[in-house]
Amino acid sequence: MTAEAPALLVANVGHRFGTRAALDDVSMTVERGRFTALLGPNGAGKTTLFSVITRLYTNQSGRVAIFGHGLDREPSRALARLGVVFQARTLDTDLTVEQNLLYHASLHGIPRRAGKARIAELLDRVGLADRRGEKVRTLSGGQSRRIEIARSLVHRPDLLLLDEPTVGLDLESRAGIVAIVRALVREEGLSVLWATHIFEEIRPEDDAVVLHLGCIVGRGTAGTIAQGAESLEDAFRRLVAERGRQAA
Amino acid sequence: MTSSSRVVELDTKTHAASRQLGRLDAVGYLICLGGIVRRELLRFFNQKERFFSALVRPLVWLFIFAAGFRNTLGVSIEPPYQTYVLYEVYVVPGLAVMIQLFNGMQSSLSMVYDREVGSMKVLLTSPYPRWMLLLAKLIAGVSVSIVQAYTFLAVAYFWETDIPALGYLTALPAFLAAGMMLGAIGLFLSSLVRQLENFASVMNFVIFPMFFASSALYPLWRIRESSETLYWICELNPFTHAVQLVRFALYEQLEPVSCLVVVGTTLAFFAMAVIAYDPGRGLMARRGGPAGDTP
Numbered sequence: 001m002t003a004e005a006p007a008l009l010v011a012n013v014g015h016r017f018g019t020r021a022a023l024d025d026v027s028m029t030v031e032r033g034r035f036t037a038l039l040g041p042n043g044a045g046k047t048t049l050f051s052v053i054t055r056l057y058t059n060q061s062g063r064v065a066i067f068g069h070g071l072d073r074e075p076s077r078a079l080a081r082l083g084v085v086f087q088a089r090t091l092d093t094d095l096t097v098e099q100n101l102l103y104h105a106s107l108h109g110i111p112r113r114a115g116k117a118r119i120a121e122l123l124d125r126v127g128l129a130d131r132r133g134e135k136v137r138t139l140s141g142g143q144s145r146r147i148e149i150a151r152s153l154v155h156r157p158d159l160l161l162l163d164e165p166t167v168g169l170d171l172e173s174r175a176g177i178v179a180i181v182r183a184l185v186r187e188e189g190l191s192v193l194w195a196t197h198i199f200e201e202i203r204p205e206d207d208a209v210v211l212h213l214g215c216i217v218g219r220g221t222a223g224t225i226a227q228g229a230e231s232l233e234d235a236f237r238r239l240v241a242e243r244g245r246q247a248a
Numbered sequence: 249m250t251s252s253s254r255v256v257e258l259d260t261k262t263h264a265a266s267r268q269l270g271r272l273d274a275v276g277y278l279i280c281l282g283g284i285v286r287r288e289l290l291r292f293f294n295q296k297e298r299f300f301s302a303l304v305r306p307l308v309w310l311f312i313f314a315a316g317f318r319n320t321l322g323v324s325i326e327p328p329y330q331t332y333v334l335y336e337v338y339v340v341p342g343l344a345v346m347i348q349l350f351n352g353m354q355s356s357l358s359m360v361y362d363r364e365v366g367s368m369k370v371l372l373t374s375p376y377p378r379w380m381l382l383l384a385k386l387i388a389g390v391s392v393s394i395v396q397a398y399t400f401l402a403v404a405y406f407w408e409t410d411i412p413a414l415g416y417l418t419a420l421p422a423f424l425a426a427g428m429m430l431g432a433i434g435l436f437l438s439s440l441v442r443q444l445e446n447f448a449s450v451m452n453f454v455i456f457p458m459f460f461a462s463s464a465l466y467p468l469w470r471i472r473e474s475s476e477t478l479y480w481i482c483e484l485n486p487f488t489h490a491v492q493l494v495r496f497a498l499y500e501q502l503e504p505v506s507c508l509v510v511v512g513t514t515l516a517f518f519a520m521a522v523i524a525y526d527p528g529r530g531l532m533a534r535r536g537g538p539a540g541d542t543p
Contacts (some may be wrong), residue, residue, distance in 0.1 A: 080270060
């Protein structure tokens, strides 16, 4: 492995639940400093893929590596460079914002004082510095999401995974969250894998991977995928329909 | 953040300095352990009802049940007691360990809850090995149970419990061992219980039989008088040994057989819990992962 190791490498990964293949020979990469969109309808296998990348499940076949660190051989080094925002809300609503973030800091072995300084910086970044001492249950959905993004960044990861982070949020909150993550890519060179089925969140220059029924059915920049179609959404529908026919 | 406290680790794969703030060494793990214990204690003290109900349950047993049976259930001389003791004196150690039993199951319940709401995922994406995270979770639960048990002992002190002053100190390692055992059983059970609603059956099939078929409420020789089979069931019940370990320790003595049973049971159940929570081999993988996922 060399300095060119991608931020995320997923090579020939398969995962089955009983007889059902949730992922079938999935290969994809997230290049360093790139915003990569993972597109797929509900049930495509996005969450399973995220669970494999975050080592909640062990990949039953194939290989996953984060900055060259294989999840099988060096899980600690791989996970130390990974930040995750899960689809479900995972903050402890009985604790304050700061207590939640300090808990996460400790899970990554960050001393308390260093953690507090980093948390202050991140809350400022997501525009919620004034809510530091408040219980999470008093926050709105969009604010909770921003706190979750701050939490995923506490240990300074180099790769950020977000599983449909804007689902259920209003337009303004959605735009705010997309803006925060794009600024991180632009200003800090963070690599991002953003699972979504909301096409407005994707720009033509973004890398994109289309997943359907556990298989990759399209890849390239969002612009190239959309070529020959009316829009990215239109191209996506065609790819998904084609795969559906093949599967049938 | 000072540059000295920040661990800059040389990434051998990419030959670039990693930016991570955390550390993956033993100090880092202690920080992780401290954070998990702190969260558990914060949650416990935030839930005032939980604190009081944990305390009220054994006190009701002591003040009402034990007082009622005081005259009917005298306990003759048997180790560690050197004289004939009142029934209240006899039940105090059992009730203190009962708190730990309930707490172990409560921790198990909170693991199932964490899995349902997703915060278990946050724990499991920590870079430390999974067995270390489960051990930290176990220690966190035990810390809470020790706070509860000593609060109960403090109240019971005013009820003629006759525990020697040094006994409170010598019992600490026993409470730790008993708490670890009950926590490990709870941890393993949490991997078997798929949904929160199923937890009521754990109460019926685990807590009550364990508690009643033990030496917590009555000495085993009394049970033997009525049924030899029941006596052996009680002897084989690890909860009996947790109670006996604490009972002897409160009177500054070590009960070696109970100690071995408690340590052995802890190791066995903890090992099974680690296997059950293993991402590749365990029940989570076979069942399709943590609840709440849409694969």
